[in-house]
Amino acid sequence: xxxxxxxxxxxxxxxxxxxxxxxxxxxxxxxxxxxxxxxxxxxxxxxxxxxxxxxxxxxxxxxxxxxxxxxxxxxxxxxxxxxxxxxxxxxxxxxxxxxxxxxxxxxxxxxxxxxxxxxxxxxxxxxxxxxxxxxxxxxxxxxxxxxxxxxxxxxxxxxxxxxxxxxxxxxxxxxxxxxxxxxxxxxxxxxxxxxxxxxxxxxxxxxxxxxxxxxxxxxxxxxxxxxxxxxxxxxxxxxxxxxxxxxxxxxxxxxxxxxxxxxxxxxxxxxxxxxxxxxxxxxxxxxxxxxxxxxxxxxxxxxxxxxxxxxxxxxxxxxxxxxxxxxxxxxxxxxxxxxxxxxxxxxxxxxxxxxxxxxxxxxxxxxxxxxxxxxxxxxxxxxxxxxxxxxxxxxxxxxxxxxxxxxxxxxxxxxxxxxxxxxxxxxxxxxxxxxxxxxxxxxxxxxxxxxxxxxxxxxxxxxxxxxxxxxxxxxxxxxxxxxxxxxxxxxxxxxxxxxxxxxxxxxxxxxxxxxxxxxxxxxxxxxxxxxxxxxxxxxxxxxxxxxxxxxxxxxxxxxxxxxxxxxxxxxxxxxxxxxxxxxxxxxxxxxxxxxxxxxxxxxxxxxxxxxxxxxxxxxxxxxxxxxxxxxxxxxxxxxxxxxxxxxxxxxxxxxxxxxxxxxxxxxxxxxxxxxxxxxxxxxxxxxxxxxxxxxxxxxxxxxxxxxxxxxxxxxxxxxxxxxxxxxxxxxxxxxxxxxxxxxxxxxxxxxxxxxxxxxxxxxxxxxx
Amino acid sequence: xxxxxxxxxxxxxxxxxxxxxxxxxxxxxxxxxxxxxxxxxxxxxxxxxxxxxxxxxxxxxxxxxxxxxxxxxxxxxxxxxxxxxxxxxxxxxxxxxxxxxxxxxxxxxxxxxxxxxxxxxxxxxxxxxxxxxxxxxxxxxxxxxxxxxxxxxxxxxxxxx
Numbered sequence: 052x053x054x055x056x057x058x059x060x061x062x063x064x065x066x067x068x069x070x071x072x073x074x075x076x077x078x079x080x081x082x083x084x085x086x087x088x089x090x091x092x093x094x095x096x097x098x099x100x101x102x103x104x105x106x107x108x109x110x111x112x113x114x115x116x117x118x119x120x121x122x123x124x125x126x127x128x129x130x131x132x133x134x135x136x137x138x139x140x141x142x143x144x145x146x147x148x149x150x151x152x153x154x155x156x157x158x159x160x161x162x163x164x165x166x167x168x169x170x171x172x173x174x175x176x177x178x179x180x181x182x183x184x185x186x187x188x189x190x191x192x193x194x195x196x197x198x199x200x201x202x203x204x205x206x207x208x209x210x211x212x213x214x215x216x217x218x219x220x221x222x223x224x225x226x227x228x229x230x231x232x233x234x235x236x237x238x239x240x241x242x243x244x245x246x247x248x249x250x251x252x253x254x255x256x257x258x259x260x261x262x263x264x265x266x267x268x269x270x271x272x273x274x275x276x277x278x279x280x281x282x283x284x285x286x287x288x289x290x291x292x293x294x295x296x297x298x299x300x301x302x303x304x305x306x307x308x309x310x311x312x313x314x315x316x317x318x319x320x321x322x323x324x325x326x327x328x329x330x331x332x333x334x335x336x337x338x339x340x341x342x343x344x345x346x347x348x349x350x351x352x353x354x355x356x357x358x359x360x361x362x363x364x365x366x367x368x369x370x371x372x373x374x375x376x377x378x379x380x381x382x383x384x385x386x387x388x389x390x391x392x393x394x395x396x397x398x399x400x401x402x403x404x405x406x407x408x409x410x411x412x413x414x415x416x417x418x419x420x421x422x423x424x425x426x427x428x429x430x431x432x433x434x435x436x437x438x439x440x441x442x443x444x445x446x447x448x449x450x451x452x453x454x455x456x457x458x459x460x461x462x463x464x465x466x467x468x469x470x471x472x473x474x475x476x477x478x479x480x481x482x483x484x485x486x487x488x489x490x491x492x493x494x495x496x497x498x499x500x501x502x503x504x505x506x507x508x509x510x511x512x513x514x515x516x517x518x519x520x521x522x523x524x525x526x527x528x529x530x531x532x533x534x535x536x537x538x539x540x541x542x543x544x545x546x547x548x549x550x551x552x553x554x555x556x557x558x559x560x561x562x563x564x565x566x567x568x569x570x571x572x573x574x575x576x577x578x579x580x581x582x583x584x585x586x587x588x589x590x591x592x593x594x595x596x597x598x599x600x601x602x603x604x605x606x607x608x609x610x611x612x613x614x615x616x617x618x619x620x621x622x623x624x625x626x627x628x629x630x631x632x633x634x635x636x637x638x639x640x641x642x643x644x645x646x647x648x649x650x651x652x653x654x655x656x657x658x659x660x661x662x663x664x665x666x667x668x669x670x671x672x673x674x675x676x677x678x679x680x681x682x683x684x685x686x687x688x689x690x691x692x693x694x695x696x697x698x699x700x701x702x703x704x705x706x707x708x709x710x711x712x713x714x715x716x717x718x719x720x721x722x723x724x725x726x727x728x729x730x731x732x733x734x735x736x737x738x739x740x741x742x743x744x745x746x747x748x749x750x751x752x753x754x755x756x757x758x759x760x761x762x763x764x765x766x767x768x769x770x771x772x773x774x775x776x777x778x779x780x781x782x783x784x785x786x787x788x789x790x791x792x793x794x795x796x797x798x799x800x801x802x803x804x805x806x807x808x809x810x811x812x813x814x815x816x817x818x819x
Numbered sequence: 820x821x822x823x824x825x826x827x828x829x830x831x832x833x834x835x836x837x838x839x840x841x842x843x844x845x846x847x848x849x850x851x852x853x854x855x856x857x858x859x860x861x862x863x864x865x866x867x868x869x870x871x872x873x874x875x876x877x878x879x880x881x882x883x884x885x886x887x888x889x890x891x892x893x894x895x896x897x898x899x900x901x902x903x904x905x906x907x908x909x910x911x912x913x914x915x916x917x918x919x920x921x922x923x924x925x926x927x928x929x930x931x932x933x934x935x936x937x938x939x940x941x942x943x944x945x946x947x948x949x950x951x952x953x954x955x956x957x958x959x960x961x962x963x964x965x966x967x968x969x970x971x972x973x974x975x976x977x978x979x980x
Binding site: 079080082083084086087088089090091092093096098129180181182186247248249250251252297298299300302329331332528529530531714715717718719721722723724725726749750751755756757758759760761763764 | 824842844845849852853856857858859860861862863864865866868869871898899900902903909913916917918920922923924925926927928929932947950951952954955956957958959960961962963964965966967968
């Protein structure tokens with residue numbers, strides 16, 4: 052549970068009178084004060100008596116079997132409480148997946164005997180202190196029978212993989228139309244393994260009290276993870292409490308309970324002590340999956356004016372030997388441009404890797420690298436401006452679903468972005484703009500992300516002192532949930548945002564589904580709005596009808612609440628504070644739990660809604676197709692001699708519908724753009740081809756952008772409220788902005804140098 | 820473990836003396852977080868690569884994960900918890916971070932702020948490019964860099980005035 056009092060003495064934060072507190076206002080982060088003073092306690096920072104410390108030991112081969120584990124030295128090391136291995140760890144039950152698919156009736160061992168990737172958990176040491184556990188873990192000797200590994204997609208043993216028929220999207224006759232098109236381009240685009248690399252490593256504290264399990268763990272999905280822990284250990288869902296007050300970044304990686312969590316919870320049960328287990332930074336590269344490496348071919352057939360006649364797209368992503376991850380590579384390809392003929396198919400290829408996972412805009416991001424690079428290539432082939440070719444092929448409706456867009460401000464994004472960037476001053480020829488030794492390139496690309504929707508729930512309480520409490524087991528990992536829910540409750544109830552306390556990150560609160568796919572803000576503002584409206588209705592009804600109320604004699608049909616005070620809309624009669632009203636009618640609180648589920652939903656359906664993603668609402672449900680949109684205009688400077696690329700200017704125009712808090716939304720957009728700059732220029736998991744290891748599994752060698760890599764970034768909102776996407780008119784924010792950044796940079800690099808780089812990241816050796 | 824492997828040390832942290840017994844291999848970072856409950860200083864990599872653990876030792880920025888607790892004996896350590904005044908008045912850098920929205924998840928933030936205070940004190944906040952360079956040792960995966968630059972620029976101006 053986390054409480055944020057909003058009185059933090061910031062002088063320029065603004066108050067109710069300047070509109071910052073209402074939905075859509077630029078209220079500063081209400082969870083800011085604890086974060087800037089060090090008071091914010093993240094999950095594994097809870098100080099518990101009797102805490103023991105666990106450290107994982109991971110496999111050093113990518114394929115084969117553990118022959119034996121010599122734990123003698125480790126067990127006799129100072130302070131060691133237990134060494135867990137596949138030989139002595141008690142089995143758990145296999146849990147259902149995130150769709151809720153019933154699991155096989157088979158045991159689950161979070162420490163492996165059969166090795167399918169390097170870095171797999173094979174043992175764990177638990178000791179009295181962290182230092183003792185680290186030292187003893189180094190004494191565990193594992194011997195293996197090694198087998199040949201498929202190290203990555205380019206491995207000769209990898210093969211063509213498994214067709215994923217559900218990914219096939221086809222209309223018209225794409226192959227024939229391509230063959231008949233007067234202008235044809237065909238190219239292959241590759242993206243490497245990339246890693247979420249949140250600044251807070253994954254870890255947890257697990258504590259058992261009888262058959263009750265409490266887990267303090269950074270989590271994008273408390274209820275989903277609680278379900279998994281409950282199923283693993285065969286205890287009721289209600290017996291598991293997840294606590295995740297702050298999350299030090301997730302980017303898709305903290306939504307699921309993982310093997311290390313099972314190990315810690317097993318150790319805690321065996322030792323009857325709370326156990327803390329935090330991955331080392333290197334372990335975060337293999338303890339869960341980053342973005343899968345991908346390969347795409349994009350062929351476009353067009354007429355002489357650049358009007359697309361056909362797109363044929365083939366994609367491949369890697370997955371693990373025994374897990375399945377599909378990175379939907381045709382997702383952007385199939386909706387960005389109008390085309391009468393289209394074909395997209397996808398395979399997955401098994402390699403000896405941890406199963407890949409979700410990383411900011413899974414699917415849409417690598418998909419956009421393909422199509423948004425290819426459309427740029429087509430522009431040069433036809434000889435027209437890269438912005439013009441996008442307008443000529445503008446999709447006036449969803450070309451795949453054949454439905455109207457709910458809102459699509461992409462044309463506006465192109466216009467506003469181009470104007471602010473100065474696109475009209477671009478010299479079209481590659482290598483035609485320079486500043487001394489630096490070649491200058493200007494590139495454009497679009498991005499998109501579907502509006503993912505779900506049902507939500509929230510508790511709103513009006514307390515005796517007139518303050519308001521909002522509770523939800525949803526979370527804030529920096530997107531601004533604490534803040535926008537305070538704004539939503541304040542606006543709905545007519546109280547100052549200062550009087551609203553938002554409590555998140557505890558699975559005992561009103562349930563919440565996954566924080567992922569940019570769905571949470573839309574879901575939760577809707578749920579809080581509904582719950583707060585119910586609380587307001589009850590408050591007003593009390594004021595009108597209770598004989599003890601000062602408004603009883605007024606015989607009003609309704610009352611208004613503004614700035615925490617209740618009055619008649621006609622201005623006659625008394626005006627009292629909420630606290631005074633509650634005191635007069637003898638109530639200490641008004642409580643309303645609101646949810647947006649269909650009214651006749653069963654308990655099972657509610658459980659399923661919050662603990663799986665099976666009840667998510669399709670973004671093409673009904674008459675509309677719902678997406679967020681953006682256009683990135685990017686300038687690069689390429690050193691002509693050394694091939695070094697610097698991004699020197701970014702202007703992005705984005706359509707996320709209505710923004711609940713533009714100040715925080717702009718921060719998220721810029722963060723997505725910066726991660727996109729990393730993807731374009733820096734980020735690549737490098738595989739040792741002999742051992743199948745990620746050799747750059749640390750923050751010095753896996754390069755994420757630093758402050759010195761990033762220029763000023765201008766973001767402009769071109770969105771309009773979208774009533775089909777959410778209760779309050781917003782679309783997705785967090786995933787969107789990374790989509791299209793890498794192709795915009797690749798396109799700018801082509802404009803600067805005349806070299807088309809189709810393999811990310813764009814590093815200097817590819818340019819010289 | 821026997822108590823013989825521990826050694827008594829005194830640490831002066833945020834103006835207060837703390838006496839504790841630690842193994843010699845305990846880092847200043849773990850001493851702060853696990854032994855003293857001062858968890859504002861963050862552990863992001865434990866290898867001096869990310870800057871999340873930045874504290875001041877005798878006024879200079881130091882990576883607490885690469886410093887043994889015993890090395891800090893007899894020196895003045897300042898962590899994020901010691902930056903605001905006793906009455907809660909925020910340091911100019913803290914206030915600027917809040918106003919400029921120079922963070923999202925908040926995990927790198929204490930290190931960024933400690934680095935920023937030192938960056939200004941070192942005289943390395945003279946231009947945006949200089950700020951970017953001298954703040955480049957503190958990684959932020961949420962991508963708050965442009966706002967961090969704005970916050971440091973603003974705080975530097977306030978400190979100077």
